[in-house]
Amino acid sequence: MTWRQVLLLSCLSAVVLLSMLREGTSASVGSPQEAGEEAQEGVKPKIFMQESDASNFLKRRSKRSPKSRAEVNVENRQKLRADELRREYYEEQSNEFENFVEEQKDEQEERSREAVEQWRQWHYDGLYPSYLYNRHRI
DSSP states (O other), rough: HHHHHHHHHHHHHHHHHHHHHHHHHHHHOOOOHHHHHHHHHHHHHOOOOOEEEEEEEEHHHOOOSSOOOHHHHHHHHHHHHHHHHHHHHHHHHHHHHHHHHHHHHHHHHHHHHHHHHHHHHHHHOOOOSSSGSSSOOO
């Protein structure tokens, strides 16, 4: 009896799931022409400006005319900001490399110190201070 209930329940859930999927796709899919027109209308105002604004922009300053003080100031600010960002980036890279070199140097120093310590323990002759380091020349 339970296997029949499981089979009936799974078939029922499959039918419900398929009907929901069919409704969801039919609601979400429109005609491709309408979707393209909607996208075109949404993009158009963002990219293009009015004709009058464009002609005023071109009339305001030709190629050979000098830049206004405000334009020069804006360009200088942009250049200074770019220089500052570049300087910060290279300074950060330099600091990271210096830290890396310092860590490598510290690790090497630690390894050599441990090696010297092991050598001293191995060659220790029981006298303190060690005879090896307190030889008197005869």
